[in-house]
Amino acid sequence: MPRHPGLPLPVALAALLLTGAVAGAEPIAPADRRSGFDQMSAEIQTMQRDDDANPGMLAVVDGAELWTKPPSSSRPACAGCHGEASSSMRGVAARYPAWDARTARPIDLQGRINACRRTHQGADPLAYESPDLLALTAFVATQSRGQRIAPPEDARLAPARAEGRALFEARMGQLGLSCAICHDENWGRRLGAAAIPQGQPTGYPLYRLEWQGMGSLQRRLRNCLTGMRAEPFGYGAPEYVALEAYLATRAAPLPVETPAVRP
Amino acid sequence: MARTLINLPKTAKPGEVITIKTLISHPMETGFRPGADGRILPRNIVTEFVCRFEDEEIFRAELFPASAANPYLTFTWVATASGRFSFTWRGDDGFDQTESAAITVA
DSSP: OOSOTTSOHHHHHHHHHHHTOOOOOOOOOGGGOOOGGGGSOHHHHHHHHOTTTOTHHHHHHHHHHHHTSOSSTTSOOHHHHHOOHHHHTTTTGGGOSEEETTTTEEEOHHHHHHHHHHHHSOOOOOOTTOHHHHHHHHHHHHTTTTOBOOOOOOGGGHHHHHHHHHHHHSOBTTTTBOHHHHHTTSTTSEETTEEOOOOOOOSOSEEETTTTEEEOHHHHHHHHHHHTTOOOOOTTOHHHHHHHHHHHHHHTTSBOOOSOEEO | OOOEEEEOOSEEOTTOEEEEEEEEOOOOBOSOOBOTTSSBOOOBOEEEEEEEETTEEEEEEEOOTTSOSSOEEEEEEEOOSOEEEEEEEEEGGGEEEEEEEEEEEO
16 A cells, blocks of 8 residues: 555655655565556446447457458468467467567567568558557457466566666656656555556556547556656657566566556 | 447347447547647537337437547347347448347247
């Protein structure tokens, strides 16, 4: 639970800002990790649980169609190499971001889909936040629904994870906030009217009611950066992949929820 | 064509109350919001939904600009006979889409 149960957040924040205290946030212990699902209203939880009411399923069904459709007549569809996604893609989203040997960098799931398009399908990469990329990513990630997030034990990912953690704990923007000040130190309390979640990336790409549509984890991170009055990194920036790599280790062993619904 | 998800049981007993759920992919642009260039985006919403069972209208809804994107409509029906449902969404810009589903009542 939060560190200062009695202290209103503005006071806590003011105290932090005044003393200039280093966030010093301890990551949340595995037993205390909670999905944002638990803090939603019963109505929105029902919406996520019911595949007939979950608007994220529209994107998943779109993704299933794209999976079997070749981008050009001479190249294979995703299904041409990977076959049935329900078996070949099961558990994949639970272990991303992963190491990409070709570029010798960590890569996230949507980055992997675009890399696959380029090298095996001879097609242009899909734009970030485009409906097709969100649909394909949601379709692939949904195959891991219910599986526990299990970041690979790969030493090559360690520098990215360390960079992600440093970014997570670094004060940024005009408000001088870090991700950790809200999501490690003050989760479970309120910022204005909104409940502060732990910021666990369990359900991306997800359907956010505020957006009236699907969005990726990068879009969500950009939202938070803007809220901190920091300049967001560009889509596809290595900083996001580093943050995603750290967030995956911080979220394990929560289960994958894609396509999640969030307020 | 907009993506739709329609869910109803494949079979029902006579007199049974069944639940029909429909979801359609639609932006439901209100006509009040400015776009990236500052100009008002034209209204683009679904204005009418009708469900018919074998040409008999069993449910109708009118929608207005305050409806959320991807409208989800659910309603119930007393199973009388086997047949086909048709689901029609109409809206701005000549939007008109019809889907169908069958049920066996025995």
